[in-house]
Amino acid sequence: MQLDVFTLTPHAYAWLTEQRPVATVLGTELDLRLFSYRDTTPLRSGQVDDEPYGGGAGMVLRVDVVSAALDAVYGGVPSHRVVALSPQGRQLTQELVEELAVEPKLTLLSARYEGFDERIVEHLCTDSISVGPYVLSNGDLPAMLLVDAIARRLPGALAEGSGEIESFSAELGGGLEYPHYTRPAEFRGWQVPEVLLSGDHAVVERWRKEHVR
């Protein structure tokens, strides 16, 4: 997958690219490209946002700036999906992650301050996605969250089997995964469920099914 992120802070993604699973698939299943709006802005002094028409606080990311960034990279509005990260967008779910993870190309747009000039969302994007019903300071944490969630669905990102049975998966009927325990079997009187120590695979499986939440 070619995954492009447009942002004002490409350097902020360094941490993400060093972490699994993104690091595991980088250069093979994932081609992650980071672009700064400032590199292609048609405005002077690296300007990218402006005061809102109608007045009010904050600055708004300009449509001509985002259009110029897309022109520079794709020669126009790309034919693949372009996602604006916005609190007003469709709420992100695992189902939507799975849908995006099979796209061969995907573009994410991050904004800051007051957000996007609405014409960006209307005319330059195919999707608008929110990572939750709360407001963050910019779209970079949402973009990183989405990159991570997508990367772990790409082939080879996870150890064999570990991405199949997990919360929200079809294997668990879309439910939340059963509880996990590890050593010690008893700590301050807190016991691991006896059944998990039994060594009886079928009984353990049944217990886990019963404890999907």
Ligand SMILES: C[S@@+](CC[C@H](N)C(=O)[O-])C[C@H]1O[C@@H](n2cnc3c(N)ncnc32)[C@H](O)[C@@H]1O
């Ligand atoms: C401070 S927010 C803008 C909030 C906007 N004025 C509002 O009231 O809805 C700045 C940017 O952060 C990103 N952002 C903040 N919260 C987000 C969320 N829950 N999901 C996705 N992106 C978010 C978006 O790119 C947004 O344009």
